[in-house]
Amino acid sequence: MKITNVLLLCCIVIAGCSNQPPAHDRQRDGGLLWVKHSAEYRAITKQAYASATAALPGFVGDTSWSAIPDQTDAADLPVAVILDVDETVVSNIDFQMTFEQPFANWKLEKWTSETAATPIHGVTEFVAAAHAAGVTVFFVTNRPCEPIDGVDDDCPQKRSTIDDIAEVGIVTDADHVMLSEEQGWNREKSVRRDYIAQTHRIIMLIGDDLGDFVPCVRRKPYAPCTVMATAEDRQALVEKNAHLWGNGWYILPNPMHGSWTSAVPR
Numbered sequence: 001m002k003i004t005n006v007l008l009l010c011c012i013v014i015a016g017c018s019n020q021p022p023a024h025d026r027q028r029d030g031g032l033l034w035v036k037h038s039a040e041y042r043a044i045t046k047q048a049y050a051s052a053t054a055a056l057p058g059f060v061g062d063t064s065w066s067a068i069p070d071q072t073d074a075a076d077l078p079v080a081v082i083l084d085v086d087e088t089v090v091s092n093i094d095f096q097m098t099f100e101q102p103f104a105n106w107k108l109e110k111w112t113s114e115t116a117a118t119p120i121h122g123v124t125e126f127v128a129a130a131h132a133a134g135v136t137v138f139f140v141t142n143r144p145c146e147p148i149d150g151v152d153d154d155c156p157q158k159r160s161t162i163d164d165i166a167e168v169g170i171v172t173d174a175d176h177v178m179l180s181e182e183q184g185w186n187r188e189k190s191v192r193r194d195y196i197a198q199t200h201r202i203i204m205l206i207g208d209d210l211g212d213f214v215p216c217v218r219r220k221p222y223a224p225c226t227v228m229a230t231a232e233d234r235q236a237l238v239e240k241n242a243h244l245w246g247n248g249w250y251i252l253p254n255p256m257h258g259s260w261t262s263a264v265p266r
């Protein structure tokens with residue numbers, strides 16, 4: 001056998017035995033580059049927040065309105081909106097382009113703690129308008145509340161998330177920022193939406209993931225969900241709620257990560 005053939009065979013054997021995914025060149029990743037560099041991404045986020053801002057007075061004034069399909073009898077409750085945090089309020093594109101694979105929550109936590117947050121375009125103006133209209137703003141994030149080695153805090157993510165939101169010009173506090181694993185919550189955000197709906201009429205949902213709007217969107221279900229969501233299920237959930245997109249629900253683009261990745265054929 002020629003030496004070149006031997007080398008080729010060795011390469012095939014080594015590649016076949018490896019559990020490592022193929023090397024991914026983030027400098028060529030269209031999703032990352034689009035978020036980082038395109039004017040279109042900026043325009044879409046501004047468009048979403050401008051639409052939400054324009055709709056605020058109508059939803060505040062219509063006491064029969066809720067952005068939670070099964071919320072009723074909420075006419076006398078104070079009014080609130082719910083925003084996700086990552087890629088909805090703060091942009092983590094520079095982390096996405098530079099972190100050492102594989103992803104780990106502690107890596108994002110370290111980066112956000114050490115880096116001044118940058119806003120998603122349009123969010124600061126929207127939240128200012130919401131506050132001016134007397135609307136309470138809640139932030140529901142799946143950043144996990146969990147200890148980190150060497151950090152003397154059971155939930156350091158709570159403080160760093162509040163700080164990140166403050167860094168983009170939005171004042172909030174611990175009562176209005178809700179993390180996964182806090183108070184027994186899990187990654188299923190509908191549990192936290194229902195919790196807020198006990199005390200507030202929720203007029204808007206804003207996020208970058210289907211799970212920021214509807215329950216049970218993941219391949220791996222979290223309680224109270226029990227069934228894996230397929231790609232077809234996820235598409236059907238969009239259609240089932242067609243009347244809410246751009247009308248109480250405002251979704252932002254995120255081609256980098258999210259529950260959608262679990263629906264990609266393997």
Ligand SMILES: [Mg+2]
Nearest residue numbers: 084086087208
């Ligand atoms: Mg997000």
